[in-house]
Amino acid sequence: MVPPSAEYQPMKASTDGELIERVLDCYYLNRNPNTRVLITIAGGPGSGKTTITSALLKGISSRFGPDFAVVISQDGFHYSRSELALLFDYHEAMRRRGAPYTFNSQKLVELVKQLKCDRSKPIHAPTFDHKDKDPVEDSLIVNPSCEIVLLEGNYLHLEEQPWSEIATLSDEKWLVYTDPLQVRQRLIKRHIEAGITDKLEDAVKRVDSNDMVNGDYILSHSLKPDLIIER
Secondary structure, three states: OOOOOHHHOOOEEOOHHHHHHHHHHHHHHHOEOOEOEEEEEEEOOOOOHHHHHHHHHHHHHHHHOOOOEEEEEHHHHEOOHHHHHHHOOHHHHHHOEOEHHHEOHHHHHHHHHHHHHOOOOOEEEEEEEOOOOEEEEEEEEEOOOOOEEEEEEOOOOEOOOOOHHHHHHOOEEEEEEOOHHHHHHHHHHHHHHOOOOOOHHHHHHHHHHHHHHHHHHHHHOEOOOOEEEEO
16 A cells, blocks of 8 residues: 655644644635535545544534534445446446445435535435444435534545545545555454454455555545545
8 A cells, every 4th residue: 555645635633623623714715505515535545534433523512512524434335245236247346345345326326416515404314334244324414504514435536436426525635544554464463353253364465465456546536635644
């Protein structure tokens, strides 16, 4: 997993406090009663996106209340296992689950458009059940009062369609970059703890043949971010 090149680095921030202030600066600059502020937070598997967005949501909610901001995860847009069986070679799709084609990217784009531009009614979004290893439809509600959407996921800044439509709707694009050796160890541990496999050698094989490959693809095929977070 190669690091972003020198010309790829517009600005860096690292602490949660800095990031919360960055979110709020973006909000005050772009707020509109008819739309929501959208910040997309991308990065490879295991880079720390979920940890960062959880900390941001906690910090913002403590200052402005629980409905002021929401975190939406790309994970909720995984094709379910039954959908993978219908659409693709099931065993290969499960081996590569987490690659761009194993997500319903068009469905995600449509939701992002709705989140960005429609504040007339509550909006339902899916989440992902890691125990059942499938999405849970309509399990998250975004109320009209919500001002900020933090959208986190691997492929939110890809140059290819339809993913690239997300970037056109985003007020700021953030990239999370973590040392690949740290990411690799983190993912191996995660796969074992999540029950994806109970064998270390299988976890290593999956990480090296899928997750790290996806991480490299993200860095080499994504649009330039507005902010890089190094963890």
